[in-house]
Amino acid sequence: MLLALLLVLFFLSSPNITITSSRIITESKTSSGHAIPYPPFEHFNVREHIDQTRFDRAEINGYDENQETSKKQAYFTSYEDENNNNATKWKLKLVHRDKLPHDSSKFSDHGERFLARMERDSKRVSSLVKKLSGGGKYEVEDFGSEVVSGMDEGSGEYFVRIGVGSPARSQYMVIDTGSDILWVQCQPCTQCYHQSDPVFDPALSGSFSGVSCGSMVCERVESSGCHSGRCKYEVSYGDGSYTKGTLALETLTFGRTMVRNVVIGCGHSNRGMFIGAAGLLGLGGGSMSLVGQLGGQTGGAFSYCLVSRGVGSTGSLEFGRGVLPVGAAWVPLIRNQRAPSFYYIGLSGLGVGGMQVPISQNVFRLSESGYGGVVMDTGTAVTRLPTSAYVAFRNAFLAETSNLPRAPGASIFDTCYDLNGFVTVRVPTVSFYLSAGPILTLPAKNFLIPVNERGTFCFAFAPSPSGLSIIGNIQQEGIQISIDGSSGYVGFGPNVC
The missing domain is CATH 2.40.70.10 (Acid Proteases)
Known part of the structure; x- marks a missing residue:
């Protein structure tokens, strides 16, 4: 106030x-x-x-796969962890998806990339309109119940890189201010699209913990159900894309800082236009988004700056009340x-x-x-x-x-x-x-x-x-x-x- x-x-x-x-x-x-x-x-x-x-085009055509690690470092791992008047502040770099060679190399010129981007965009808008007009309901085969999509068409234009699990495994994540679901592709993967990093294996993480059907967390997730005592989720998209799997509590790493017990979706069956990314980082206004879950630590505040697709620099995504500009x-x-x-x-x-x-x-x-x-x-x-x-x-x-x-x-x-x-x-x-x-x-x-x-x-x-x-x-x-x-x-x- x-x-x-x-x-x-x-x-x-x-x-x-x-x-x-x-x-x-x-x-x-x-x-x-x-x-x-x-x-x-x-x-x-x-x-x-x-x-x-x-x-x-020259930059993409001249890309060297052996330099992938250094590019990831340059684009995704910059981070600041500091206190500003007792307010936590985290900073991540943002980059446009056209900088990911796994997505861009199949296009021979700017015109083809432009048309692909507009096709993704049209599908995104159609599904947003469907969602916000009350028509965004989909059938969930695993649960046998009707749910409302938690996010509408995740084509993904901007990416960050965070660590998932213990020990942390770095993953590219699409950012989306219209979603309350945070999810990654998970092993065993019955159906997965191609991503730049190895698919996350929860069996190799010491901090992974499944969510039971009776937990309050399961009740808070709009698109949830129950199977064999485990809380299941599904997010469907207007273009036929989807992710479905189990809910879990997991540790996320932002640079040198670990955040424990974050609710994530562990997607075992995924299909869509997320090429290159391991999953999606929901930044929406609901309680289950990353912003909502970090509310006690960050005051529900975050800031982002998107750079133009054609520039060499990166944007930023920052969390915490200390990031609010004067x-x-x-x-x-x-x-x-x-x-x-x-x-x-x-x-x-x-x-x-x-x-x-x-x-x-x-x-x-x-x-x-x-x-x-x-x-x-x-x-x-x-x-x-x-x-x-x-x-x-x-x-x-x-x-x-x-x-x-x-x-x-x-x-x-x-x-x-x-x-x-x-x-x-x-x-x-x-x-x-x-x-x-x-x-x-x-x-x-x-x-x-x-x-x-x-x-x-x-x-x-x-x-x-x-x-x-x-x-x-x-x-x-x-x-x-x-x-x-x-x-x-x-x-x-x-x-x-």
Whole structure:
């Protein structure tokens, strides 16, 4: 309550604050009622982004399997364990899945990787909509009972590396803010997809302990059942992917720190689009996610920063109240009882070139019955908007880019440009007008993305198949996003990855 009061006082007393490093400003009204923009236009470096798509291919084709261990070290094992005013702080590195050669090497160029990513993304969105519209129920053959999926289509875009068991065995894990299930593939494996590391064998772990059917832990898991006295789970996905197995208590290792008795799913039968990863690290808002289970140690707080797919650096995932940045723009979390795993925020409008697009705020509202609203999701790549909002937003962008040569649509995108031969182009920035006052203004690289190596760039937004809006990871890239579940706030900035 004290933190919430301080945040409210902060916003009331500072209406004109500009946070330039993360492209965020709080709302400041002119006499005409328009928000003062920052910045309305920018010069977008076309050549740099085209060159980056070719660099990605060279990097992947030149990958040496013998260097895998050093790459894992470079991308996944950086960690900080420290006390900050008696608050635990853990830090892990994040990397985009395209950096995993086991997934990327089958694609010969950037265009093929782009199409595969959009296919995964479409399936992710379809299953999110199915889940949040009340249609996400699946039959569990092992248990003979109907359950609701704990996570919707785990294509996985960003990965961390953690230790599982005792002694710790390092595993790649997909991060997902829309899931409350933490699971890994386990031996004996009746059906497993390919992963980069050996499949986890619980028989070799001294800390593995199965969960009985009668335990309170089993009762707390939404998709659970019972078989031979052991608590079973299944998570099904909209594209037919799934994981099912037994629940267990296990030790996880973050660098030098061990966290004991974490509830995990030990998946003995798994199928899906998780290629390269051993499983999934659920960071949702429910009690069984990693965030929920660590609540007593971290205060229910975590922060992440996603780097762009084409850069050589890594992002970060940090846990603990000590990671919450000073000077961030904070907005309230909106709770949806129908979908407690998801992080909703209020959105009042959209802007192009510093001007707010005329769209009714009602388009973005979460209804009393739990439909619609705006979800922040790390597993979705491209931001989806209700069709009426998308059309108005897109048309406003088209009006400001009428001087740029158009290209045919690509995959889910209907607004594309032929920028072959350009060095730089002047384009408008776009903005999210958040309901609590701040305006999040994105640089061009967060919404104008290359779809091939020939200079075709597309406006990286798409219409939603329902009234649900989803802020995807492309639009989140380069911004430090902090979630303080106990106080009910989401922070943006001020630091960039």
